[in-house]
Amino acid sequence: MTYCVGFRLDRGIVFASDTRTNAGVDNIATFSKMHVWELKGDRVLIMLTAGNLAFTQSVVSILSERISTPPDPERPSLSSVTTMFQAARVVGAAIREVRRVDKQEIEDNPGLFSASFILGGQIGGEDPRLFQIYKEGNFIEATPDNPYFQIGEHKYGKPILGRVASPDMRLGVAAKLLLLSFDSTLRSNLSVGMPIDILIYRRDALEVSERRRIQEDDAYFKKLSTAWSEALRDAFVHIDEYEGADTLMPPVEVASSRRG
Template sequence: MTYCVGLLLNDGIVLLSDSRTNAGLDNIATYRKMFIFEDAGERVITVLTAGSLSVTQTTIARLREAIDDPNASADSSIMLAPTMLKVAELIGNTLAGVRSDIDCKMNAAKVSTSASMIVAGQRAGGAMRMFLIYPEGNFIEATEDTPFLQIGEHKYGKPILDRVVRPETSLADAQKAVLLSMDSTLRSNLSVGMPLDLAVIERDDCKVTMRRRIEAGDPDFARMSEGWSKALRDGFTQIKL
């Protein structure tokens, strides 16, 4: 399993993913779950993935193949699509097609082929948008009322996002929020693990403004985690019945 989260804010987009893949207690590996497609200044598209690794890897491979196709068009390539909505439709259709193909092979083995994605980005002249793509290829969009989307093991990290994330949240505070959300998930679920991939896209930059990989034992992350634990303990002791 995995955990990925994206925030759509007034000032930009903040994205975070873990990189653990769990196929049993004795089969744990690290695979990147964040994929960036970028033509700096013209468009940036980021895809976060969760679920069946064979489905998500094949979907990403087909998206790249469509981009590299010499006959690529706005109806086939996410790098030529006229809007982020069209990008979401293309990715949703590709995900659904891959899942359908693999389902035929995996049904007999009763192996899950469920997978979901967060797609976020902006093209020049367009608005920043973020979508959650379901396994069937349909999707929902982040809004001012719900400015964050999650996939994977999301329940442990949701409470802090519900309490602190608003469209006007600064990009600095947003990074802190997603990292603390991930920290809560890491503490409660062994199927989510380091390293982490963090990316920030500032409004109208149409490129990844900041990208960082956080390895196990990262001193800044460890300091933040301990500070959050202490703040929770202190807050708990101060509350009176």
């Protein structure tokens, strides 16, 4: 399992993904779930992947191979399309191609071929856009009312995103928010693990603004995690307790028994 999140803002898009891949409790490996295609000055596309690693790597390989081949009007690539919507359709077509080639294996082992994708970025003068793409190849787009997508083991990181996320945030604030959602997830699920890949794309830059890998000993992440734990404990202490607990229940009488 993994955890990935993309957050579209007025100022750009922030992406984050873990790197843990499990093949059993004693077989843990590190694989990047973040894939970047960048033609500086023209387009930047970022894709996050979750699910069966063989399936998602096959999709990524198809997309990368088509970028490096001569343009074909019948088979558009991420380097030839003119909108992010068309790019999402290209990813969907690649997913369906893998499903078609591996049809028998998927039918024999349907549970092994779960996969989901987040695709975001900007092409030319178009606004930055963000999509969630499903294993069937269909997709939905982020909106001001729902500006972020999560895939993988997302339930532990969702509460803070649902309460705090807003498209008008600064990019640095959004990056902090995503890392806090990862901190909650890491504490609750062993199938999600460090290091964390984070990427910030600034609107109209048409190149990656910042990309880094956060290791377990990262000073900022450790400070963030500690400060968040202390803030939660402090908030809990200062919230009024439930008043009826002690008054509604009758006092407990301790019965004594004597022999003889």
